[in-house]
Amino acid sequence: MKRFIIYLFIGFFLLGCNQTTKNTKISGVVFGTSYTIIYNSRDNYQKQFDSLFYVVNKSMSTYQVDSDISKLNRNEITSIDNHFKRVLEKSFEIYNETNGAFDPTIGAVVNAWSFGPEGTISELDSLKIDSLMHSVGLNKVKRVHKNIIKPKETFIDFNAIAKGYGVDVIGEFLESKNVNNYLVEIGGEIRAKGENLDKQSMWTVGVEEPHFDGSQSILKAIKLKDAAMATSGTYRKFKIDSNGNRYSHIIDTKTGYPSKTNLLSISVIAQDCMTADAYATAFKTMGIEKVKTFLATHPELKVFLIFENEKQAFETLSLNQFPE
Numbered sequence: 001m002k003r004f005i006i007y008l009f010i011g012f013f014l015l016g017c018n019q020t021t022k023n024t025k026i027s028g029v030v031f032g033t034s035y036t037i038i039y040n041s042r043d044n045y046q047k048q049f050d051s052l053f054y055v056v057n058k059s060m061s062t063y064q065v066d067s068d069i070s071k072l073n074r075n076e077i078t079s080i081d082n083h084f085k086r087v088l089e090k091s092f093e094i095y096n097e098t099n100g101a102f103d104p105t106i107g108a109v110v111n112a113w114s115f116g117p118e119g120t121i122s123e124l125d126s127l128k129i130d131s132l133m134h135s136v137g138l139n140k141v142k143r144v145h146k147n148i149i150k151p152k153e154t155f156i157d158f159n160a161i162a163k164g165y166g167v168d169v170i171g172e173f174l175e176s177k178n179v180n181n182y183l184v185e186i187g188g189e190i191r192a193k194g195e196n197l198d199k200q201s202m203w204t205v206g207v208e209e210p211h212f213d214g215s216q217s218i219l220k221a222i223k224l225k226d227a228a229m230a231t232s233g234t235y236r237k238f239k240i241d242s243n244g245n246r247y248s249h250i251i252d253t254k255t256g257y258p259s260k261t262n263l264l265s266i267s268v269i270a271q272d273c274m275t276a277d278a279y280a281t282a283f284k285t286m287g288i289e290k291v292k293t294f295l296a297t298h299p300e301l302k303v304f305l306i307f308e309n310e311k312q313a314f315e316t317l318s319l320n321q322f323p324e
Contacts, residue, residue, distance in 0.1 A: 022197045031163050032063065033187030039174050040181035040197050052169050059083040060162045062107065073107075073155050078147045087158050087165050087274065088143060094278045095138040098294070102282035103253040105136050107157025110251050113258060129256040136253065164230050164277025167191045171228075171273075184273075191228040191273045205229065207267050207304060209314075219316075220304070222323040228273035232280035233265035233306075252285050261287055262308045269302040269322065276301075288317070295319050 026046050027036045030053045037049065059081050061067045068084060071077045080088070094102045109132050112124055135153035142149040150156070158165075163186055170184045171191040181194030183203045192203040202223040208231075209219035251258055266283045270276035279301060283291045288305060295301060302322040309315050318324070 031057070031061070031166060031186060033163075035184075035186040037170060037185070038183045038196070039179050040194070041177070041179050043177070045173070045177070048173060049170060052173060053166065056083055056162065056166050056169060060087060060158045062157050062159065069156060069158065072148060075152055078149070080143075080146050080148055083165070083169070085143070085146065087161055088141075090165075090274055090278065091138060091158070091161060094275070094282060097298075098279075098282040098286070100137070100253050101285050102160070102278050103136065103138050104156050104158055104160065105138050105141065105154050106251050106253050106256075108132050108135060108153070108155035109256045110157060111155070113251065133256045136256070160232075160281040161274050161278040163187055164189045164228070164273035164275070167228065167273040189228075189230045189273050189277055190224065192224040193226055195225065207231065207265070207306075209306075219306070224269070224323075227269050227271065228276045229267060229269045230273055230276035230280045231265060231267040232284045263288060263305060264308060264314070265306040266291075267304040267322070270300065292319065
């Protein structure tokens, strides 16, 4: 869904093409997007990666009717696995930290606005939105061991955090195999560990410049080591009303309406990718001033904002020492 960061690698060769190459590169498609994994080992872990992707999808994909989260949303089951538990606990944490700006229970409203996998409502109006908002609020969801207690109408959607979690799962697997130099990228969400030994340098990644026409170019390249980065933006998936106002696919959890803001792209660096992923979404609904205030007490998060000024020209803002 989100493809706002493009990793940059120049002049490396695939294992088998060059016998001196230290890195293995594996690419494919998962979670409705592409992925690339580069790691310092000659072992091929493609089967293990596929197995991990399958398990995460089976747990948390709202696009799969037989996934645990889909069954939970239909009130067919209450039990969850450890993957779901980890993502839910992180969601509770960031929901509380952001005063509800990050809220996975906004899923039914996302669907109603036709930004989700199902449940689009024709002739959506304020009464219908108000009705849906009664089921919104992660504080309405409780976990007792591996069982979930929630209102029948509450729809949980981890799409704003699960991709980042998938990145972490792959990184943790590689570390379990004593692979300490790797880069995992899924749909623009990134986790980097150690160095790119083929290049004898830190991993280089790029922040994409916003283009509403679908074209791609790099605005900013940075070095990333032992950290994760995720980006949320509005310039690929949005709606335009009759007055020409542009609204993002990210729904304001307080109002139930798509966010209208001059923020175009938010890149967040954190210790792990699911944290970066969730905060990038939350900051989209908070706006620049609230983000600046929030980050004053969260030095562990580094943030890069791209926004439109009053003249509709791009401006950028680096916060908490985001790498130059």
